[in-house]
Amino acid sequence: xxxxxxxxxxxxxxxxxxxxxxxxxxxxxxxxxxxxxxxxxxxxxxxxxxxxxxxxxxxxxxxxxxxxxxxxxxxxxxxxxxxxxxxxxxxxxxxxxxxxxxxxxxxxxxxxxxxxxxxxxxxxxxxxxxxxxxxxxxxxxxxxxxxxxxxxxxxxxxxxxxxxxxxxxxxxxxxxxxxxxxxxxxxxxxxxxxxxxxxxxxxxxxxxxxxxxxxxxxxxxxxxxxxxxxxxxxxxxxxxxxxxxxxxxxxxxxxxxxxxxxxxxxxxx
Numbered sequence: 001x002x003x004x005x006x007x008x009x010x011x012x013x014x015x016x017x018x019x020x021x022x023x024x025x026x027x028x029x030x031x032x033x034x035x036x037x038x039x040x041x042x043x044x045x046x047x048x049x050x051x052x053x054x055x056x057x058x059x060x061x062x063x064x065x066x067x068x069x070x071x072x073x074x075x076x077x078x079x080x081x082x083x084x085x086x087x088x089x090x091x092x093x094x095x096x097x098x099x100x101x102x103x104x105x106x107x108x109x110x111x112x113x114x115x116x117x118x119x120x121x122x123x124x125x126x127x128x129x130x131x132x133x134x135x136x137x138x139x140x141x142x143x144x145x146x147x148x149x150x151x152x153x154x155x156x157x158x159x160x161x162x163x164x165x166x167x168x169x170x171x172x173x174x175x176x177x178x179x180x181x182x183x184x185x186x187x188x189x190x191x192x193x194x195x196x197x198x199x200x201x202x203x204x205x206x207x208x209x210x211x212x213x214x215x216x217x218x219x220x221x222x223x224x225x226x227x228x229x230x231x232x233x234x235x236x237x238x239x240x241x242x243x244x245x246x247x248x249x250x251x252x253x254x255x256x257x258x259x260x261x262x263x264x265x266x267x268x269x
Contacts, residue, residue, distance in 0.1 A: 002114060002122040009126035013092070020088045021134045024081050025141035029149075031077050036151035039068050070155035074146055075228040078163065081138070082170065082223065083199060088134065089171035090195035092127040093178020096120075097260060098188035120260050124179075124253075131171050139164050159232050166226040166237065173222045173245050174198060176252035183259040219244055 066072040097120065142164055146155065178198060182188050202221040209217035209224065218224035218241070225241040 002118045005114075005119060005122035006126045006129075009123050010129055013126065013130040016088070016091070017130050017133050020084065021137035021141075024084050024134075024138050025145075027081060027084070028077070028141045028145040032074065032145040032149040035070065035073050035149050038073070039151055039153065070146060070150045070153050071159060071232045074142075074160070075163070075232045078228045079223075082226070082228070083203060085134075085138070085167060085171050086174045086199035086202065086222075087195050089131060089174035090178040090198045091191050092130065093175040094182045094188055094191040094194045094198075096123045096127055096179050096182070098182045098191065116261050117257060120257060127175060128172075131168070131175065135167050135171070138167065156235075159235050162235065162237070163228055163231045166231065169242070169245060169249075170222050170226045172249050173225075174202075176249045176256070180252040180256045180259065183256055183263060220248075 067076065146160060178195060181194065188194060203223050205217040205221040206223045222245050225238060225245045230238055
């Protein structure tokens, strides 16, 4: 029974995988194709950026960014890919169990000889598989785009790998938080407002954190935990902040199982 649920959930996500993966791949190709010509004028742009307020540059992850380098340019571009990946993962999290309740089919599913924990596990694994497929396409597109449009300029492939390795944990944060929030509210009528709110809300926290010069907000947003500029410049993750994301993932998933086991499921009268 669990295998059937997994198969059905994964098939339902195939179209979403294709849309998100192709969109992000096109983002990489289109903008990296501009790099060779852009890099010739990047020194002028770098000088112009020095005249901007440090808080504004920090808000957009551009502190110390050298746009004339391959990884500096890609790191700036990667921030937009992170927003897309966050929305995708949030969509999966908010829609994982709410879709049956919204369509009044949850009671039919739970009447089958399968525990609620098994249902949630099958759905969770299907969402993780969908994200994994997306990530593989994103990783391949990133390497092809950077290798094909680097303008003959050298770059550290190891740091690029380190940056791309943040994607699964980054998305798992939004997936797990979206899931637990969907189980805490009475009913999710549409996942789009919730997923957009979570993704952009977490990004706005980074902006406020940098503009206000306070480290309070950065403790709770993965956009700061996996900041591309930090990873590429230091060649490592910000492990204390990564630990915050990991803790949020564990707590959210554990709370989701406890809540789903005790949740009152609406049934068709």
